[in-house]
Amino acid sequence: MNNQDLQRWQELDREHFLHPFTDHRELAARGTRVITRAEGAWLWDATGHRLLDAMSGLWCVNLGYGRQELVAAATQQLQSLPYYNSFFQCTHPPAIELAAELCAIAPPGFNRVFFTNSGSEANDTVIRLVRYYWSLLGKPDRQLIIARRNAYHGSTVGAASLSGMPWMHAQAGLPIPGILHIEEPYWFGQTDIEDPEAFGRHVAGQLAAAIENAGADKVAAFIAEPVQGAGGAIMPPASYWPEIQRICDHYGILLVADEVITGFGRLGQWFGSQHFGIRPDLMSFAKGVTCGYQPLGGVMVGDRVAEVLVAQGGEFFHGFTYSGHPVACAVARANLRILREEQIIAQLQDRLIPAFARRWQKLGTHPLVGEARSVGLIGALELVSNKSGRQRFPKALKAGERCRDFCIEQGLVMRAVGDTMIVAPPFILDEAQLDELVDKAWRALDLTQQALGVAAGA
Numbered sequence: 001m002n003n004q005d006l007q008r009w010q011e012l013d014r015e016h017f018l019h020p021f022t023d024h025r026e027l028a029a030r031g032t033r034v035i036t037r038a039e040g041a042w043l044w045d046a047t048g049h050r051l052l053d054a055m056s057g058l059w060c061v062n063l064g065y066g067r068q069e070l071v072a073a074a075t076q077q078l079q080s081l082p083y084y085n086s087f088f089q090c091t092h093p094p095a096i097e098l099a100a101e102l103c104a105i106a107p108p109g110f111n112r113v114f115f116t117n118s119g120s121e122a123n124d125t126v127i128r129l130v131r132y133y134w135s136l137l138g139k140p141d142r143q144l145i146i147a148r149r150n151a152y153h154g155s156t157v158g159a160a161s162l163s164g165m166p167w168m169h170a171q172a173g174l175p176i177p178g179i180l181h182i183e184e185p186y187w188f189g190q191t192d193i194e195d196p197e198a199f200g201r202h203v204a205g206q207l208a209a210a211i212e213n214a215g216a217d218k219v220a221a222f223i224a225e226p227v228q229g230a231g232g233a234i235m236p237p238a239s240y241w242p243e244i245q246r247i248c249d250h251y252g253i254l255l256v257a258d259e260v261i262t263g264f265g266r267l268g269q270w271f272g273s274q275h276f277g278i279r280p281d282l283m284s285f286a287k288g289v290t291c292g293y294q295p296l297g298g299v300m301v302g303d304r305v306a307e308v309l310v311a312q313g314g315e316f317f318h319g320f321t322y323s324g325h326p327v328a329c330a331v332a333r334a335n336l337r338i339l340r341e342e343q344i345i346a347q348l349q350d351r352l353i354p355a356f357a358r359r360w361q362k363l364g365t366h367p368l369v370g371e372a373r374s375v376g377l378i379g380a381l382e383l384v385s386n387k388s389g390r391q392r393f394p395k396a397l398k399a400g401e402r403c404r405d406f407c408i409e410q411g412l413v414m415r416a417v418g419d420t421m422i423v424a425p426p427f428i429l430d431e432a433q434l435d436e437l438v439d440k441a442w443r444a445l446d447l448t449q450q451a452l453g454v455a456a457g458a
């Protein structure tokens with residue numbers, strides 16, 4: 001790689017490539033980082049700078065880069081059947097086998113899968129499915145879907161509507177009708193209630209209030225991520241999910257778990273719902289199903305909904321050219337095989353998750369960190385100007401962004417959501433790499449502290 005290549009790519013990128021979730025004027029001023037190679041947990045950019053990828057790509061490359069079994073599965077499938085659809089009474093072995101394998105690892109009561117290409121499409125499918133389900137039951141007025149503020153469910157029109165991000169809505173006249181948002185269980189960032197468990201019950205109670213307010217006969221479903229990812233790695237207090245489950249059961253509304261980041265091992269179980277004891281009716285998934293080596297998503301459809309759909313439904317007018325794409329399904333099967341045969345999820349539980357949690361907690365002693373929290377292999381650090389009072393830096397100081405840039409300088413990919421720093425490392429880190437992750441993060445926090453001029457121990 002020489003400098004001319006890099007300059008040329010950066011110029012072409014600036015001229016032609018519109019990036020997702022990007023301010024292009026700012027990007028043009030700062031320039032892009034061109035990633036050219038990856039192996040295991042490491043990325044290299046075009047200048048040769050090596051980065052520990054503590055975000056697993058975008059919460060997806062859970063087994064790390066360079067797994068040859070996944071490459072081989074894609075290659076073999078491309079050679080034998082690169083594409084066929086599953087419309088018009090057709091099907092093919094990779095999608096059939098994968099559907100059965102997903103049902104085998106899902107909690108009891110999940111026996112059907114609808115395939116999409118992404119998490120956003122999976123959540124759009126959820127909207128279609130839950131409304132269709134209630135109309136098949138003769139209750140077409142049950143249209144309302146309750147979601148949460150600061151949730152992220154994707155960027156298509158439906159999924160962005162479910163997402164609780166007002167700046168996304170403002171750009172596109174969203175949400176679509178029939179979607180309502182309640183408060184999120186973000187104790188550190190939101191509340192004056194000192195006891196996190198009391199806070200968990202309080203925000204869960206908003207679901208009951210919203211249902212009562214709308215009328216239970218108007219509500220189709222509640223959708224939530226077991227742990228909010230893009231919103232800032234928000235981990236609900238222990239009291240939250242049992243109360244949400246109780247309320248959904250009480251009113252008979254469908255409970256949808258968005259498992260796009262929590263599925264396939266990230267919380268030390270196949271699905272995040274199992275970690276929290278949630279019994280969802282539907283689960284959307286994507287990302288970790290193929291480890292990001294191929295685009296694939298879908299919805300696990302529980303028996304309550306599937307039986308109505310199959311027994312009473314006419315044609316469900318929904319699907320995509322690439323629903324259940326054979327190459328993506330073949331890669332997903334190879335990925336699930338590795339997870340099963342190498343007993344990766346059991347190892348996460350026994351070894352990596354506790355080792356990660358211990359080290360992550362230590363970052364909580366840094367003067368800039370108001371809270372260090374983790375669940376499974378997701379970690380968050382709240383940057384504060386005053387450790388004792390959950391006091392934030394003025395927004396204009398861009399503490400999180402600065403910290404993220406120092407991380408990159410140190411050779412670490414950590415993401416900033418405002419002033420919340422988040423990681424979701426791959427499942428393949430060894431103890432030395434875990435130490436390296438935390439050392440680099442600590443050094444980046446030191447540099448941020450110096451840049452912000454905060455007195456140590458403040």
Ligand SMILES: Cc1ncc(COP(=O)(O)O)c(C=O)c1O
Pocket residue numbers: 117118119120121123152153154155225229230258259260261286287297
């Ligand atoms: C919880 C959750 N749901 C849905 C999505 C959207 O998935 P995709 O980007 O594959 O459309 C994401 C993406 O980050 C996500 O984190």
